[in-house]
Amino acid sequence: MSNWIEVGQLEEIPKQGSRVIKTNDFNIAVFRTVNDEVFAVKDACPHKQGQLSQGIVHDKKVTCPLHNWTISLESGEALGPDEGCTNVFMAKVESGLVLIDLG
Amino acid sequence: MKEKLVMIGNGMAGMRTIEELLKIAPDMYDITVFGDEPYGNYNRILLSPVLAGEKTIDDIMLNTMDWYEENNIKLHAGKRVNEINRIARTVISEDGTVEEYDRLLIATGSKPFIIPVPGHDKDGVIAFRDINDVDIMLDATKNHKHATVIGGGLLGLEAANGMMQHGMKVTVVHLVDTLMERQMDSVSGKMLKNSLQEKGMDFRMEAQTAEITGNGRVSGIKFADGTSIETDLVVMAVGIRPNIELAQKAGLHCERGIVVNDTLQTYDPRIYSVGECVQHRGDTYGLVAPLFEMVKVCANHLAQMGIGLYEGSVTSTKLKVTGIDLFSAGDFIGDESTEEMVMQDATSGLYKKLVLKDNKLIGAVLYGDTKEGAWYFQLMRSGQDISDMRDKLLFGESHLGDSGHGGDHILTMSDDTEICGCNGVCKGDIVQAITSEGLFTLDEVRAHTKASASCGSCTGLVEQILESTLGSDYETPEAKPICQCTDHTHEEVREAIRERKLTSINDVRRSLNWKTQDGCPACRMSLNYYVQSAWHNEAQDDPQSRFINERAHANIQKDGRYSVIPRMWGGMTTPDELRAIANVAEKYEIKDVHLTGGQRIGLYGVEKEVLPKIWKDLNDAGMVSGHAYGKAMRTVKTCVGKQWCRFGTQDSTALGIKLEELTWASWMPHKFKLAVSGCPRNCAEATIKDFGVVCVDSGYELHIGGNGGIKVRATDLLCNVATEEVMEYCGAFIQYYREDAHYLERTAPWVERIGFSQIEDMIVKNEEKRKYYNKRFLEAQKISQVDPWKERATGGVAPHEFASIKVVSL
Ligand SMILES: Cc1cc2nc3c(=O)[nH]c(=O)nc-3n(C[C@H](O)[C@H](O)[C@H](O)COP(=O)(O)OP(=O)(O)OC[C@H]3O[C@@H](n4cnc5c(N)ncnc54)[C@H](O)[C@@H]3O)c2cc1C
Ligand code: SF4
Ligand code: SF4
Ligand code: FES
Numbered sequence: 001m002s003n004w005i006e007v008g009q010l011e012e013i014p015k016q017g018s019r020v021i022k023t024n025d026f027n028i029a030v031f032r033t034v035n036d037e038v039f040a041v042k043d044a045c046p047h048k049q050g051q052l053s054q055g056i057v058h059d060k061k062v063t064c065p066l067h068n069w070t071i072s073l074e075s076g077e078a079l080g081p082d083e084g085c086t087n088v089f090m091a092k093v094e095s096g097l098v099l100i101d102l103g
Numbered sequence: 104m105k106e107k108l109v110m111i112g113n114g115m116a117g118m119r120t121i122e123e124l125l126k127i128a129p130d131m132y133d134i135t136v137f138g139d140e141p142y143g144n145y146n147r148i149l150l151s152p153v154l155a156g157e158k159t160i161d162d163i164m165l166n167t168m169d170w171y172e173e174n175n176i177k178l179h180a181g182k183r184v185n186e187i188n189r190i191a192r193t194v195i196s197e198d199g200t201v202e203e204y205d206r207l208l209i210a211t212g213s214k215p216f217i218i219p220v221p222g223h224d225k226d227g228v229i230a231f232r233d234i235n236d237v238d239i240m241l242d243a244t245k246n247h248k249h250a251t252v253i254g255g256g257l258l259g260l261e262a263a264n265g266m267m268q269h270g271m272k273v274t275v276v277h278l279v280d281t282l283m284e285r286q287m288d289s290v291s292g293k294m295l296k297n298s299l300q301e302k303g304m305d306f307r308m309e310a311q312t313a314e315i316t317g318n319g320r321v322s323g324i325k326f327a328d329g330t331s332i333e334t335d336l337v338v339m340a341v342g343i344r345p346n347i348e349l350a351q352k353a354g355l356h357c358e359r360g361i362v363v364n365d366t367l368q369t370y371d372p373r374i375y376s377v378g379e380c381v382q383h384r385g386d387t388y389g390l391v392a393p394l395f396e397m398v399k400v401c402a403n404h405l406a407q408m409g410i411g412l413y414e415g416s417v418t419s420t421k422l423k424v425t426g427i428d429l430f431s432a433g434d435f436i437g438d439e440s441t442e443e444m445v446m447q448d449a450t451s452g453l454y455k456k457l458v459l460k461d462n463k464l465i466g467a468v469l470y471g472d473t474k475e476g477a478w479y480f481q482l483m484r485s486g487q488d489i490s491d492m493r494d495k496l497l498f499g500e501s502h503l504g505d506s507g508h509g510g511d512h513i514l515t516m517s518d519d520t521e522i523c524g525c526n527g528v529c530k531g532d533i534v535q536a537i538t539s540e541g542l543f544t545l546d547e548v549r550a551h552t553k554a555s556a557s558c559g560s561c562t563g564l565v566e567q568i569l570e571s572t573l574g575s576d577y578e579t580p581e582a583k584p585i586c587q588c589t590d591h592t593h594e595e596v597r598e599a600i601r602e603r604k605l606t607s608i609n610d611v612r613r614s615l616n617w618k619t620q621d622g623c624p625a626c627r628m629s630l631n632y633y634v635q636s637a638w639h640n641e642a643q644d645d646p647q648s649r650f651i652n653e654r655a656h657a658n659i660q661k662d663g664r665y666s667v668i669p670r671m672w673g674g675m676t677t678p679d680e681l682r683a684i685a686n687v688a689e690k691y692e693i694k695d696v697h698l699t700g701g702q703r704i705g706l707y708g709v710e711k712e713v714l715p716k717i718w719k720d721l722n723d724a725g726m727v728s729g730h731a732y733g734k735a736m737r738t739v740k741t742c743v744g745k746q747w748c749r750f751g752t753q754d755s756t757a758l759g760i761k762l763e764e765l766t767w768a769s770w771m772p773h774k775f776k777l778a779v780s781g782c783p784r785n786c787a788e789a790t791i792k793d794f795g796v797v798c799v800d801s802g803y804e805l806h807i808g809g810n811g812g813i814k815v816r817a818t819d820l821l822c823n824v825a826t827e828e829v830m831e832y833c834g835a836f837i838q839y840y841r842e843d844a845h846y847l848e849r850t851a852p853w854v855e856r857i858g859f860s861q862i863e864d865m866i867v868k869n870e871e872k873r874k875y876y877n878k879r880f881l882e883a884q885k886i887s888q889v890d891p892w893k894e895r896a897t898g899g900v901a902p903h904e905f906a907s908i909k910v911v912s913l
Pocket of ligand 1: 349
């Protein structure tokens with residue numbers, strides 16, 4: 001089942017940056033890459049729950065601010081030798097509007 | 104259609120090129136590899152430990168057969184190429200296999216030289232080059248008693264030692280009277296011979312082999328002086344010759360080796376060559392470190408990326424015989440134009456000789472204790488002027504104070520000693536990763552263990568562990584690229600930024616052909632800093648290339664909340680300020696209020712959304728950001744000085760406030776701290792600060808390059824000044840540091856890297872430069888001195904940083 005919700009305008013997210021969606025029990029980080037793709041993952045690093053929304057976004061990856069793990073925004077998986085995974089949500093842009101699927 | 108790349112010679116240099124190429128351009132070529140050995144690629148260097156029974160063949164495999172399959176590389180293992188047809192662009196192997204190429208890489212290594220004495224072709228006469236040779240030697244240790252090694256060089260001694268470990272009687276025959284005469288002088292050569300004799304090795308020095316005798320199989324050796332010995336096996340280890348037969352046959356220009364240019368191309372530009380078979384600018388090499396340098400350039404060129412050139416290498420040697428430590432590098436013999444420093448202690452078996460020319464280290468031989476080898480080697484390669492440390496040079500780096508690599512203890516350290524405090528990595532983990540994952544470089548160790556991936560203060564130790572685990576296989580990087588997105592060093596990038604007037608990160612990446620579209624955190628943060636420090640008037644700041652702390656103007660804590668630390672000028676505060684802080688703490692239910700080490704008050708556990716509100720309240724009370732979160736000027740610590748203290752000589756507090764007013768809100772390569780003490784009792788600890796002032800009766804002592812962090816370093820005294828010139832010196836010193844140091848390099852390692860006298864020349868001896876740097880500092884400060892808190896609390900800057908984009912209830 002899909003449950004697409006509107007998040008906001010693409011412009012509200014900085015290029016190579018992220019904004020946070022708050023839900024009752026966890027936060028979701030929505031990312032915008034240098035090429036204007038959008039991704040959404042649970043805002044908790046698989047390492048020690050660092051807030052990925054606060055990391056540095058490069059390519060389709062984000063580097064966690066706490067201990068430098070790099071997480072793929074496409075799969076939510078830790079890259080390189082680190083292992084772990086955070087939840088991924090489908091995300092898309094339609095006429096300038098960012099949508100994510102809360103499933 | 105992809106282009107076809109064919110590689111001949113499945114060995115260390117060739118396969119390393121393929122691996123590098125796959126890293127940077129994974130889909131560029133269809134790759135085919137020919138190797139005449141029937142295995143994957145293995146670490147040839149470690150054949151010696153295999154022979155000595157310290158490792159197995161499986162341990163030393165670098166690329167297994169499966170690896171080739173996983174990477175879609177066609178491997179013809181056990182097939183020898185005997186023809187290259189440059190017109191048809193094909194290679195043909197002995198069994199008739201034909202492969203076409205668009206580009207060809209020849210990496211055929213070298214061949215052991217076999218002295219053509221009568222009997223050299225008898226059964227039981229071998230070389231020491233590959234797995235097959237090791238098998239024959241191991242076999243001989245089971246069925247025979249006496250082996251002879253001809254050649255007392257590195258390879259010969261490792262072979263002799265290996266067979267001796269299995270209980271064989273081994274004699275080493277050597278032509279001259281010094282062992283390893285290409286790496287050792289006569290003193291260290293003798294010491295080496297003595298220790299090997301103690302282990303049970305026999306020697307025939309100054310002996311020339313005339314004939315190998317025996318009936319079918321070898322049974323003895325006759326020497327030119329008429330004497331002879333009995334032996335069941337002869338290992339010839341008298342040198343190697345670049346393996347150029349195939350290239351020669353194909354009409355490629357060869358001299359001693361296959362002649363290549365600085366991009367490793369032969370005279371046929373479609374054909375590259377790397378490794379021991381190559382002759383570059385007249386030199387051939389027989390150690391892997393220089394080969395790996397070539398490999399990098401070659402891979403980049405094959406990937407049609409980068410503009411790297413190979414310009415030759417300096418090499419160093421270590422002998423891999425357990426229990427014997429020797430190191431040699433460069434020109435260790437010297438001549439009339441050089442000076443020598445020698446330290447010798449025959450009883451404890453220590454010998455050190457350094458050769459200097461024009462105040463630079465050009466050669467070194469160490470015997471018995473080689474832990475300083477890496478450091479000397481680094482000094483040689485960087486060509487650093489050593490006049491400042493001349494008197495201590497011979498004792499080694501650990502005697503220079505502990506802020507550098509400080510590492511005499513690596514070998515004696517136990518496996519559970521913690522090396523990287525940030526990520527909790529122990530020595531054993533690192534050694535394990537190096538050996539089991541086949542790591543060669545610092546970056547690889549970082550990726551696999553995270554050691555030295557965070558604060559970096561343990562980098563020196565990790566490099567030493569690499570060194571001691573890999574032996575001379577480890578290349579001490581001379582000029583490291585900023586990160587894996589580029590081949591350019593920090594210096595090259597800064598120079599380009601200045602000369603080509605690059606004012607944004609994107610310009611830099613474009614102008615220097617970055618390999619990635621938008622970089623990685625390491626280069627993004629460095630470049631953002633570099634463009635701004637060079638072009639403070641015009642450069643674009645890129646907030647997305649700053650670490651979160653500098654974007655949020657607060658320090659992220661481990662639970663994702665932040666801390667707030669307002670500035671307290673020169674460590675002074677007032678009842679009003681304290682009241683405002685107290686009010687804020689109550690109003691926003693701040694969990695912890697803490698006195699920081701820099702004489703200020705920190706509020707901990709603040710939610711990000713609340714930050715602008717707190718800042719507003721603090722601004723209203725006249726307070727501004729303390730930049731406690733940035734690579735920036737942090738604080739000026741002071742004592743109460745002449746104002747109150749009976750020992751005080753000057754008004755240290757007032758000077759501290761003035762210095763803080765001068766320097767606040769300046770971005771730096773790393774954090775930067777100042778202090779002013781009112782007398783030499785130094786209550787403000789000015790001698791462990793980046794810039795410290797100690798007041799004396801006659802004026803002010805200025806100190807630089809101190810650090811109280813992980814590795815404590817006391818400052819160097821820069822100079823004494825009588826009056827308030829302090830300001831000018833301070834501004835100039837800071838600006839020089841800002842424009843010269845690498846990003847994330849604190850003043851302490853920076854001072855050691857470039858040498859104190861360099862800074863003295865710039866800031867003290869050269870008034871013009873001092874004025875120039877100070878002027879640039881003041882110009883930059885004019886733009887920079889805006890309170891970032893105010894801009895965000897009430898000025899409308901970056902509101903998105905502090906608010907969520909949406910709240911949903913599920
Ligand atoms: C026992 C030993 C100890 C060593 N110790 C050290 C050390 O401590 N430190 C150090 O830096 N170096 C050391 N070396 C040297 C180091 O191993 C070499 O410098 C390195 O392996 C050279 O790499 P290469 O790729 O040029 O050649 P190789 O690794 O020799 O690879 C060349 C490959 O090409 C194959 N080949 C040749 N011709 C053909 C053909 N026509 N068709 C198909 N295949 C062909 C060869 O069989 C070989 O497998 C040591 C060497 C040995 C033998
Ligand atoms: S440094 Fe000197 S002047 Fe300052 S408090 Fe200490 S004793 Fe007094
Ligand atoms: S505040 Fe500094 S010393 Fe204390 S735990 Fe953190 S990094 Fe270590
Ligand atoms: S919490 Fe993300 S790297 Fe540790």
